[in-house]
Amino acid sequence: MIAAFYFYPMIQALLLSFKSGRGANLHFTGLANYKRLFTDSVFLTAVKNTFLFLIVQVPIMIVLAMFISVLLNDSKLRFKGFFRTAIFLPCVTSLVAYSVVFKYLFGADGLINLALLKMHLIASPIMWISDPFWAKITIIIAITWRWTGYNMIFYLSALQNIDQSIYEAARIDGASSIRQFRSITIPMLKPIILFTSITSTIGTLQLFDEIVNITKGGPGNATLSISQYIYNLSFKYTPDFGYAATVSYTIVAMIIVLSVIQFKAAGDK
Numbered sequence: 001m002i003a004a005f006y007f008y009p010m011i012q013a014l015l016l017s018f019k020s021g022r023g024a025n026l027h028f029t030g031l032a033n034y035k036r037l038f039t040d041s042v043f044l045t046a047v048k049n050t051f052l053f054l055i056v057q058v059p060i061m062i063v064l065a066m067f068i069s070v071l072l073n074d075s076k077l078r079f080k081g082f083f084r085t086a087i088f089l090p091c092v093t094s095l096v097a098y099s100v101v102f103k104y105l106f107g108a109d110g111l112i113n114l115a116l117l118k119m120h121l122i123a124s125p126i127m128w129i130s131d132p133f134w135a136k137i138t139i140i141i142a143i144t145w146r147w148t149g150y151n152m153i154f155y156l157s158a159l160q161n162i163d164q165s166i167y168e169a170a171r172i173d174g175a176s177s178i179r180q181f182r183s184i185t186i187p188m189l190k191p192i193i194l195f196t197s198i199t200s201t202i203g204t205l206q207l208f209d210e211i212v213n214i215t216k217g218g219p220g221n222a223t224l225s226i227s228q229y230i231y232n233l234s235f236k237y238t239p240d241f242g243y244a245a246t247v248s249y250t251i252v253a254m255i256i257v258l259s260v261i262q263f264k265a266a267g268d269k
Contacts, residue, residue, distance in 0.1 A: 017245040026242055033246035043247060045221050046229040049136070053225070054204045057140045062196055065148050069155035070185065084156070088149040095146075099213035102142045103129065106214075132222035135215045139223055142210050147203065151196045158192045159185070194266045201258050205251050226251055 017033055019026040037043055071077070072084055090098065105111050106128035113125040128138045162185070170180050186193075208227035211217055217224035217232075226247065233244035 013245045013248060016242055017249055019242040020240070021242060023239045023241075029242070033243050036243065037246065037250065042221065042224070043226075043229060046224045046226045047250075049222070049224055050205060050207065050226050052136065053140060053143070053207060054201060057143055058197070058200045058204055060140075061144050061148050061151060061200060062193065064144070065151035065196070066155050066189070066193075068148070069152045069159055070181065072152075073156060073159040084152075087152060090146050090148075091150040093146070095209035096213055098146060099142065099210050102138070102145075102210075103214045106138045106141075129215055130219050132219055135219060135223050138214060139207075139210055142214060143204070143207065146210075147200070151200065154192050154196055155189060158189050162188050190266065194262060197262050198259050201262070202255055205254055205258075 016026070018028060018030060020029040020032060021027055068087060072080055072087075077083075107113075108125050108127060108130075110128075112128065113122070116122045117125070126134055128134045166184055167180055170184060175183070206227050207225045208231065211223055211225045211228050212231070215223045217228050230244050230247050233240050233247065
């Protein structure tokens with residue numbers, strides 16, 4: 001089953017990346033598709049946009065998830081179940097549904113602009129969707145809202161498995177809360193930090209639903225992601241499945257390189 005549904009399609013996609021042509025009329029062209037990547041301005045724009053989301057959003061999400069999990073792990077906190085459920089709920093919403101809701105919330109006459117205008121924080125509506133800078137901010141806000149609770153669950157689970165006697169010994173030795181967090185919590189969470197960093201990196205490199213449903217890659221390819229470009233090559237433009245497969249394998253290469261870097265940065269096994 002694994003060979004039939006995982007490895008066979010992967011191998012076929014790799015072979016497809018060495019072919020060119022329109023639709024099903026494909027012929028072998030060697031490395032031509034891979035050479036084309038370096039001169040394809042749209043692909044380079046998609047890579048730049050995707051890495052911008054990766055560099056900005058993933059660290060924010062990881063830090064936010066860790067911070068929230070520490071707060072929700074406090075034994076003195078009341079209504080912990082409610083807060084945990086509320087923060088995790090975005091993860092179970094439909095990707096398309098929440099993206100459409102965000103599109104209307106951040107519209108020129110949407111609820112976000114209305115609220116900011118009423119609080120006199122802005123003088124005129126912000127063009128969240130049609131301005132290149134604010135469109136990127138909107139996507140970052142959306143995916144942070146959607147996935148922070150998902151990562152929080154991993155940190156919360158790990159925190160509950162840390163022996164409380166370690167913290168008690170640290171408090172007896174006079175360690176402050178900040179010192180405990182830096183010297184105990186973060187080292188104990190190291191495997192989870194590595195895991196969430198890698199999964200978040202993979203998810204961001206494959207970013208598709210939010211882009212397509214909120215900004216459609218615009219304005220002017222300002223938010224175009226690599227996955228959306230693959231979709232466009234396959235189904236929106238004149239079908240070029242060979243080149244689309246080539247672009248797909250660039251994501252594989254990026255994930256491998258970044259995962260190796262993260263494992264090296266983590267230090268020990």
